[in-house]
Structures are given as C-alpha cells and as structure tokens.
Amino acid sequence: MPYHEFEVSKCIPERKMHAVVKGPGEDLTHALPKGYLNTIPGTISERGCAYCGAKHVIGTPMKDVIHLSHGPVGCTYDTWQTKRYISDNNNFQLKYTFASDVKEKHIVFGAEKLLKQNILEAFDAFPDIKRMTIYQTCATALIGDDIAAIAEEVMTERPEVDIFVCNSPGFGGPSQSGGHHKINIAWLNQKVGTVEPEITSDYVINYVGEYNIQGDQEVMLDYFKRMGIQVLSTFTGNGTYDALRGMHRAHLNVLECARSAEYICDELRARYGIPRLDIDGFGHKALGDSLRKIGLFFGIEDRAEAIIAEETARWKPELDWYRERLQGKRVCLWPGGSKLWHWAHAIQEEMGVKVVSVYTKFGHQGDMEKGVSRCGEGALAIDDPNELEGQEALLTLKPDVIFTGKRPGEVAKKMRVPYLNAHAYHNGPYKGFEGWVRFARDIYNAVYSPMHQLSAIDISKDDYATDKGFVTRRMLSDANLSDEAKASPITGYTGPFDPIPGLRGKSYPAFERRVATEAAE
Amino acid sequence: MNCEVKAKDRIGTINPIFTCQPAGAQYASIGVKDCIGIVHGGQGCVMFVRLLISQHLKESFEIASSSVHEDGAVFGALDRVETAVDVLLSRYPHVKVVPIITTCSTEVIGDDVDGLITKLEEGLLAEKFADREVHLLPIHTPSFVGSMVSGYDVAVRDFVKKFARKGEPNGKINLITGWVNPGDVKELKHLLKEMDIEATVLFEIESFDSPLMPDGKAVSHGSTTVEDLQSTGSAIHTFALNRYEGAKAAQFLEKKLKVPSTIGPTPIGIRNTDALLRKLSAVTGKPIPESLVRERGIALDAIADVAHMFLADKKVAIYGNPDLVIGLAEFCLDLEMRPKLLLLGDDNSGYVDDPRIKALQDNVDYPMEIVTNADFWDLEDRVKNKGLELDLILGHSKGRFVSIDYNIPMVRVGFPTYDRAGIFRNPVVGYAGATWLAEQMANALFNDMEVKKNKEWLLNVW
Numbered sequence: 001m002p003y004h005e006f007e008v009s010k011c012i013p014e015r016k017m018h019a020v021v022k023g024p025g026e027d028l029t030h031a032l033p034k035g036y037l038n039t040i041p042g043t044i045s046e047r048g049c050a051y052c053g054a055k056h057v058i059g060t061p062m063k064d065v066i067h068l069s070h071g072p073v074g075c076t077y078d079t080w081q082t083k084r085y086i087s088d089n090n091n092f093q094l095k096y097t098f099a100s101d102v103k104e105k106h107i108v109f110g111a112e113k114l115l116k117q118n119i120l121e122a123f124d125a126f127p128d129i130k131r132m133t134i135y136q137t138c139a140t141a142l143i144g145d146d147i148a149a150i151a152e153e154v155m156t157e158r159p160e161v162d163i164f165v166c167n168s169p170g171f172g173g174p175s176q177s178g179g180h181h182k183i184n185i186a187w188l189n190q191k192v193g194t195v196e197p198e199i200t201s202d203y204v205i206n207y208v209g210e211y212n213i214q215g216d217q218e219v220m221l222d223y224f225k226r227m228g229i230q231v232l233s234t235f236t237g238n239g240t241y242d243a244l245r246g247m248h249r250a251h252l253n254v255l256e257c258a259r260s261a262e263y264i265c266d267e268l269r270a271r272y273g274i275p276r277l278d279i280d281g282f283g284h285k286a287l288g289d290s291l292r293k294i295g296l297f298f299g300i301e302d303r304a305e306a307i308i309a310e311e312t313a314r315w316k317p318e319l320d321w322y323r324e325r326l327q328g329k330r331v332c333l334w335p336g337g338s339k340l341w342h343w344a345h346a347i348q349e350e351m352g353v354k355v356v357s358v359y360t361k362f363g364h365q366g367d368m369e370k371g372v373s374r375c376g377e378g379a380l381a382i383d384d385p386n387e388l389e390g391q392e393a394l395l396t397l398k399p400d401v402i403f404t405g406k407r408p409g410e411v412a413k414k415m416r417v418p419y420l421n422a423h424a425y426h427n428g429p430y431k432g433f434e435g436w437v438r439f440a441r442d443i444y445n446a447v448y449s450p451m452h453q454l455s456a457i458d459i460s461k462d463d464y465a466t467d468k469g470f471v472t473r474r475m476l477s478d479a480n481l482s483d484e485a486k487a488s489p490i491t492g493y494t495g496p497f498d499p500i501p502g503l504r505g506k507s508y509p510a511f512e513r514r515v516a517t518e519a520a521e
Numbered sequence: 522m523n524c525e526v527k528a529k530d531r532i533g534t535i536n537p538i539f540t541c542q543p544a545g546a547q548y549a550s551i552g553v554k555d556c557i558g559i560v561h562g563g564q565g566c567v568m569f570v571r572l573l574i575s576q577h578l579k580e581s582f583e584i585a586s587s588s589v590h591e592d593g594a595v596f597g598a599l600d601r602v603e604t605a606v607d608v609l610l611s612r613y614p615h616v617k618v619v620p621i622i623t624t625c626s627t628e629v630i631g632d633d634v635d636g637l638i639t640k641l642e643e644g645l646l647a648e649k650f651a652d653r654e655v656h657l658l659p660i661h662t663p664s665f666v667g668s669m670v671s672g673y674d675v676a677v678r679d680f681v682k683k684f685a686r687k688g689e690p691n692g693k694i695n696l697i698t699g700w701v702n703p704g705d706v707k708e709l710k711h712l713l714k715e716m717d718i719e720a721t722v723l724f725e726i727e728s729f730d731s732p733l734m735p736d737g738k739a740v741s742h743g744s745t746t747v748e749d750l751q752s753t754g755s756a757i758h759t760f761a762l763n764r765y766e767g768a769k770a771a772q773f774l775e776k777k778l779k780v781p782s783t784i785g786p787t788p789i790g791i792r793n794t795d796a797l798l799r800k801l802s803a804v805t806g807k808p809i810p811e812s813l814v815r816e817r818g819i820a821l822d823a824i825a826d827v828a829h830m831f832l833a834d835k836k837v838a839i840y841g842n843p844d845l846v847i848g849l850a851e852f853c854l855d856l857e858m859r860p861k862l863l864l865l866g867d868d869n870s871g872y873v874d875d876p877r878i879k880a881l882q883d884n885v886d887y888p889m890e891i892v893t894n895a896d897f898w899d900l901e902d903r904v905k906n907k908g909l910e911l912d913l914i915l916g917h918s919k920g921r922f923v924s925i926d927y928n929i930p931m932v933r934v935g936f937p938t939y940d941r942a943g944i945f946r947n948p949v950v951g952y953a954g955a956t957w958l959a960e961q962m963a964n965a966l967f968n969d970m971e972v973k974k975n976k977e978w979l980l981n982v983w
C-alpha cells in the first residue's frame with residue numbers, strides 16, 4: 001500500500017491521500033500523494049498565504065522598487081526581514097518596506113485616498129527610487145479598493161514613476177502558491193513589453209525563478225557572463241524593475257524554480273515564442289548539465305565545458321571530502337515547494353546522504369512527481385505537512401539532519417535533530433560549484449557538532465568517558481574511515497565567509513558578436 | 522516646553538515598529554497552558570507570527586489557523602472554524618483552551634464567531650467532546666484597529682473575562698506581567714519569592730527558555746493554567762505592570778469582581794522597581810526583606826561604575842512597546858542620559874494623557890520628542906536628513922539597519938530581538954534588569970569607541 005497513514009491523523013482520513021512511502025520497485029504510478037488542495041483547518045499546517053507568495057517570495061527580491069502593501073500594517077511587518085534575498089544596491093529591498101496602514105475608518109469609507117497619499121509620500125521619502133509595486137491584502141481586497149486606478153492616476157501626475165499592481169490577497173488559494181501564479185501573470189500582463197532593452201550579445205536570456213538567496217543569483221550570473229551570455233533580467237532576485245519590463249526580447253528563458261515562476265515562462269513562450277529551458281543551479285552534475293544545455297542551445301558548449309572543468313577541478317575534491325564523511329546520513333528534506341526535487345537526487349549522489357523523507361508545503365503534484373521519482377526506496381513523501389505529522393515522522397525516521405524552515409527547525413532541535421535552513425540557508429550561497437561545497441560543509445558541521453553529541457547524554461545516568469577536554473568534528477567523522485581517507489590533506493571547505501563581494505565588480509572577457517548588424521536591429 | 526508629543530506627520534508607514542493586533546493575541550495565548558489558539562483568517566496571519574515569535578524566543582509552539590481561502594472570504598468562513606476546532610481537539614487531547622482570534626479579513630466579512638462558539642458549545646463540545654474540559658473564547662482583534670500592543674491587552678482581558686470567578690479570597694495577588702520575556706518573568710517571580718508573596722502570574726512564559734534534553738522530549742509552553750485564570754477573581758489585588766498590556770484585565774477584575782488593582786509601575790530601573798516593591802508591601806503587609814535591599818545595592822554598585830563616567834549625557838533614541846519605552850526613558854534619565862526621541866508605534870490616543878509622559882514634559886530640560894503612531898522613518902529621517910545626533914539606540918531588531926547604516930550603537934531590547942543571542946533570557950525589569958540594561962548600554966558604547974577609535978584608550982584604566 002503506497003499511502004501512508006499517520007497515527008496522529010487517523011481522525012482526519014482525507015490526510016491519508018497526502019502521504020506515500022515509496023515501496024520496493026514502485027514508481028509514480030503506485031505512489032503519488034495529492035497536492036495543492038485546500039488546507040484542512042486546525043491541522044497546524046505550515047502553509048502561508050497568497051499575499052506572501054506574491055509579495056514576499058517573488059515581488060520583494062526586485063531591488064530598485066518601493067514595495068508598498070495596501071492594508072493594515074501587519075502583513076507588511078510580518079513579511080519584512082524574514083528572508084535573505086540580498087542585492088548589489090545595498091539591499092534596499094531588504095531594508096525598506098511600506099504599508100498604507102489601513103485603519104477602521106478606511107475599511108468603512110474606503111482607502112483609495114489613503115493609498116494615493118501613501119504612494120506620494122513614499123516616492124517623496126526616497127527621491128532616487130522611481131518604481132513601485134503595490135500589493136493588495138485581504139482587507140483591501142474585501143473592501144474593493146481600485147488600486148490600479150490610483151496607480152494610473154499617480155503615473156499620469158508623475159510621468160517619471162512607474163507602478164505595478166499585484167492583486168493577490170492572502171485568502172487567494174490554498175497556499176502561497178496562489179500568489180506566485182497571480183504575480184507572474186500580473187507582471188506579464190502589465191509590464192512586459194513596456195521597455196525595449198539594449199541587446200549586447202548574440203545570446204540573450206532571462207534568468208527566471210531565482211531569488212538571490214545569500215547571493216545565488218550573482219553566482220549563477222558569473223557563469224552566464226563568463227559564457228558571454230547577456231542576462232536581460234532576473235525574475236526576480238537582485239533584478240531591476242525596468243530590466244524585467246524588457247523580458248520579451250530574450251532568446252531563451254532559463255528557469256530555475258519552476259514551482260514559483262513557470263507561469264511567466266509558459267506565457268512568454270505562448271505570447272513571444274521564447275523557449276523555456278529548466279535548469280538547476282544546485283549540485284555539480286545538475287549545474288554542469290544545465291550550463292551544457294544552455295551552451296548547446298546557443299552553440300557555445302565549449303564555453304560551458306571550460307567553466308565546468310575549471311570549477312570542478314577547484315571544488316570537487318572538497319565536495320568529495322565531505323561526501324566520504326556524510327555517507328548514509330539520513331536526511332529529512334522538508335523545504336517549501338521545489339527544493340525537494342532540486343536537492344533530493346543531487347545530495348544523495350554527490351554528498352552520499354540518504355533522503356528518508358521529502359515534503360512540500362505549497363508544491364503541486366508535479367513537484368511531488370519529480371521529488372518522489374528522485375528519492376530512493378522507503379522514502380516518505382508528505383504533502384502539506386502539519387506539526388504532529390512532522391513530529392511523528394521524525395520519531396519514526398530518526399534522521400541525522402533536517403533541512404527545513406526556521407520554526408520547524410526549532411521543533412527538530414528539541415527532538416535532537418540538527419537543522420539547516422532550507423529556505424534562507426545557513427551559510428550560503430548554496431548554488432554554484434562552490435556553493436554546493438558550502439552546503440556540504442554546513443551539513444557536516446551540523447551532523448558532527450560535538451555539542452550535538454553531548455546533548456544525547458544523560459549526565460545523571462549514562463556511562464560516558466569524561467577523560468577528554470574536547471572532541472573535534474574530525475574525531476567524530478573520521479572514526480570509521482580508512483587510514484587513507486583519514487590521511488587526506490584536505491580539511492574541508494577553503495573558501496571565504498562571503499564569496500559574493502568578490503563577484504561584484506569582476507570584469508569579463510568580451511566575446512566577438514557573430515552578426516553585429518543583425519543584433520543591432 | 523522642551524518635550525513635545527506629536528503624531529507622525531505622514532499618513533503611511535515606512536518600516537513599521539509594530540505588527541497588528543492578532544500577533545499580540547497570539548503572544549498572550551502561548552502563555553496559557555494546554556491552550557492552542559485558532560487564528561481565524563488567512564494562513565499568513567499565523568505562519569508569519571509563529572515565525573516572528575520563534576525567531577525571538579528560538580523556540581517553537583503551536584497556534585492553528587482556520588485557513589480561510591477564497592470561498593470563505595466570499596461566502597463566510599465560520600465552517601472553517603468549526604472544522605478547525607474539531608480537528609484541533611481530536612488531534613491534541615491535552616488541549617483545554619481554544620481562543621478564536623479574529624483578523625482583518627474575518628472581521629470585514631463579519632463572521633459571527635461569538636455565535637458560533639455558543640453553537641459549538643451546545644453541539645460539538647456537548648456531543649463529541651462531552652468527557653473533555655474544553656473552553657472556547659472569542660478574541661476580536663481586527664488588524665485595522667490598534668496594534669500588537671492593544672491585541673495583547675485585549676487578549677489578556679478576554680482570557681480573564683472568560684475564566685475569572687469570585688471565590689473565597691485566596692490571599693494571592695494577580696501579577697499581569699505585560700508583554701515581557703522569559704527572563705523578566707523569572708526576575709519578577711524572584712522578587713515575589715523574596716517578598717514572600719504568593720502570586721498568580723499572567724501570562725507565565727518563563728518556560729519558553731526550555732532545555733534540550735537527552736530524551737528529545739522537552740517542549741516549550743506557557744504555564745498559566747485554567748485554574749490560575751479562574752482564581753484571579755479571588756485574589757486580594759491585581760498588579761498590572763504595564764498600562765497598555767494588561768490594564769484592561771485589571772480594570773475588568775476591579776469593576777466586575779471587586780478585586781482592587783494597581784496599574785504600573787513598569788518596574789524598569791531602580792526607582793520603578795522600588796515603587797513596585799513598596800506597593801506590593803503596602804498591599805500585602807509583607808516587609809521588603811534585607812535580601813532585596815542587598816540586591817538593590819548590588820545593582821546600584823554596578824550602575825555606579827558606569828553611570829556618571831560613561832552614560833551621562835549620552836543621547837538616546839528609544840522605540841518599541843509603550844510601557845517599555847517609557848520605563849527605559851525614565852531609567853535613562855536616572856542614569857543621567859538624554860533620551861532625545863521616543864517612538865510609540867501606534868495611534869493610541871491615550872498616550873498624551875499618560876502621567877509618565879506628562880512628567881517627562883514637565884521636567885525635561887533639553888529638547889526631546891515623543892512621536893506617536895511612529896514608524897522607523899521617524900527615526901531614520903531625523904538621523905539622515907534632520908541632524909538628530911545619537912549616541913545610542915534602544916529597541917528591537919526590526920530597527921537594526923538604522924543602527925547599522927548610520928553607525929549608531931544599539932542595545933537590543935523588547936520584542937522581537939532575533940538578531941542577538943539570548944536577549945529573551947535576560948530581564949529588563951527589577952534590580953537585575955537595571956544592572957543588565959546599564960551594563961549592556963555601557964558595553965555597547967565601549968565597543969563603539971573601539972570600532973570608531975574614539976577615545977578607545979580610555980578603557981586602559983577603569
């Protein structure tokens with residue numbers, strides 16, 4: 001029987017269809033949990049809302065924009081400073097958030113006047129910023145404020161500014177995923193095609209579904225630039241508003257997080273004929289294959305191969321050092337939407353760990369298809385997990401480490417399972433050849449923490465040798481390794497605390513244009 | 522007058538200091554034992570508040586959502602609450618108290634939560650959970666009214682209102698802590714113990730500083746029980762330490778159940794702690810013991826080392842929960858410092874009538890601003906564009922970039938303080954809190970002197 005029934009969920013039988021265990025010889029036709037259905041109230045689900053899916057996940061990483069939420073102050077406050085989407089403009093989008101501060105009188109009499117004054121105030125406070133995104137919230141959706149009309153009014157009065165309106169109230173859909181969809185389509189409908197970008201390369205892409213968590217986007221852009229590819233825009237991490245208005249001129253959409261951003265790629269294909277290429281910045285093999293695919297598309301495979309060779313030579317030995325020491329470590333891979341399939345196969349193949357469970361909070365069945373197919377036998381896959389099911393799974397699966405969000409990480413900590421932040425990372429970036437080693441390093445540091453070992457000991461009862469003044473990670477991780485492995489001159493990751501500043505301001509080789517005149521047209 | 526109280530002169534909010542009412546109700550609810558609240562609204566209203574509180578306490582805890590989706594927003598979502606109560610009770614057999622906390626969306630659509638609770642009490646609870654002790658209560662916290670501070674105040678009142686009963690006088694006092702940290706609760710309980718006073722502490726969150734145990738079974742939870750709440754009606758006196766976070770409950774107990782009450786003082790600093798102990802002594806007849814005279818002396822000894830040499834005349838901006846901000850400002854003045862700007866982050870019209878604020882206005886001999894309905898732009902704009910010079914910022918983590926970008930040292934205090942380790946573990950109240958605050962401020966200034974090479978040699982001899 002593929003479906004897995006949790007003891008704690010026997011009283012809500014419909015939950016049974018939301019978890020499966022992949023049995024011997026089984027594939028997707030045997031085992032696929034339901035996904036993206038309405039949440040069962042009161043389960044203590046970990047899902048967020050459609051407002052946060054639009055504003056917090058996709059909208060706010062756009063870096064040169066005033067992000068104004070039209071509603072009471074809480075939506076804005078709560079989704080502010082809880083992510084790590086950095087930018088190369090001094091993190092404006094992380095530091096500043098704007099709320100129209102809707103009060104009771106506005107609920108009764110309407111908040112459009114309030115909104116307009118808010119817009120003007122915000123632009124006046126930051127005279128260098130000329131772009132704005134306005135996010136609807138539950139309250140202003142219900143009172144029916146016409147945000148688009150107000151935005152138009154301001155744009156007419158102040159022709160130098162441009163405003164994007166995203167109508168995605170919190171209740172719009174079962175999870176944050178509803179908001180991803182809405183903002184994708186809204187951006188396409190309102191803004192794509194309103195700026196004509198300058199084309200400077202024969203190879204032009206949009207980099208889509210990438211949010212520059214701890215600098216991921218900047219790592220990937222480095223590879224693209226080394227290949228002579230012009231990245232017209234990034235949707236949305238470290239991306240600029242006006243660059244994203246010119247998305248329609250790319251030759252290829254390179255899509256990273258398909259869960260949150262496939263919608264805009266599919267529509268760009270339908271409306272502008274731009275093909276979609278799904279790639280993966282996580283894992284040496286997946287990343288190498290991704291660069292090869294892009295190279296193949298443009299006929300510049302040699303440039304991809306050169307990067308892969310250089311980066312692999314530099315970082316693979318360090319990755320392998322961790323792989324040897326993480327063999328068979330049991331992992332619960334419990335992220336939000338897409339990392340279950342981005343990571344499942346790659347961490348098993350390249351870090352030697354065993355994924356014993358995957359879950360997705362807001363993924364759809366398609367994410368589960370990919371996730372389950374990339375897991376091994378016996379893996380437990382859970383859709384829309386809740387607090388008690390998570391605890392039951394941790395007790396039965398006894399993982400060595402869990403990759404999940406901050407608050408569920410606290411639950412795991414108490415149950416003596418070390419946690420890594422799957423959304424914001426511990427010490428990322430995790431994308432890129434180097435980033436992948438940083439991820440392995442963080443896993444190793446978590447699993448072999450001497451403090452973690454100590455926390456298992458009951459000082460009043462257990463018999464344990466207190467003859468040592470300290471224990472190092474290496475003493476723990478190398479205990480059962482061969483003498484040859486123990487003698488390795490490598491000691492783990494050798495990169496800096498933050499590799500991103502080194503990428504900013506880096507210069508790149510100029511590649512000769514193939515057909516200069518054609519490109520100029 | 523040197524000290525002006527004025528509202529923010531803009532209509533919108535740039536970087537809010539507070540979140541909205543339901544967050545305050547949720548913070549209060551986790552202080553109750555065997556209680557899991559259901560927030561009636563979109564899922565983000567819970568998910569992000571749990572994240573926020575867990576960032577602050579570095580702990581997890583449970584709060585449920587009614588998960589209102591589009592159909593509920595259009596047709597009414599009471600059925601979602603019905604299901605939520607059923608599912609929650611079925612899966613959490615220990616749960617006795619379920620507050621239904623409303624949000625902006627469900628207040629706008631007008632869901633009759635009070636009526637539903639009566640229906641559930643007569644139906645679901647009587648039928649399916651007849652052998653269980655279960656209490657449902659509505660807490661109305663529309664996000665477009667007040668702030669997280671008033672949400673906390675409303676929730677505390679509603680919990681007390683739901684449970685308090687007049688019984689035989691039990692000789693105890695009620696201590697309503699207000700929005701504090703586990704470290705504060707510990708210090709308050711310590712003071713009461715030294716005074717030999719029995720108290721019901723509401724809402725008791727000390728055990729949110731919980732251990733990591735070898736069996737992996739430790740959980741963080743509030744410690745205020747249903748019995749504690751019921752007994753509040755039989756207490757000899759209520760002390761609500763904070764005027765804006767708990768006074769409503771104290772007033773309810775006084776009015777309806779004739780339990781006399783004292784609002785304040787927020788025991789921040791030596792003087793306010795003295796005042797609290799004196800009042801406790803007056804009400805209970807218990808003398809202030811030698812042990813507390815000694816603790817007070819230890820605090821004064823520590824403060825004497827830093828106050829007039831280092832802290833005197835330092836210019837400070839303070840923001841956060843109003844009672845905290847006022848208490849800190851009062852303590853700073855006792856430390857010879859100069860609070861220049863106090864930011865109170867909501868539009869409560871009562872602030873101007875607060876006697877503590879009036880006292881500041883009457884006695885401060887240098888220019889000081891108090892801004893209500895304030896946001897962080899009220900701080901940053903003054904620093905960046907209007908020449909406000911500061912030596913120190915006191916406030917919570919959401920204002921961290923003002924400190925970082927303008928090189929102003931900052932002591933983390935209040936809620937939330939996720940960007941420094943262990944802040945929640947330390948008190949700001951009581952004599953121990955006074956010591957901690959003074960030393961944190963001094964150390965922040967010392968560190969700043971060294972980073973900026975500004976008389977960093979001064980500390981060669983101290």
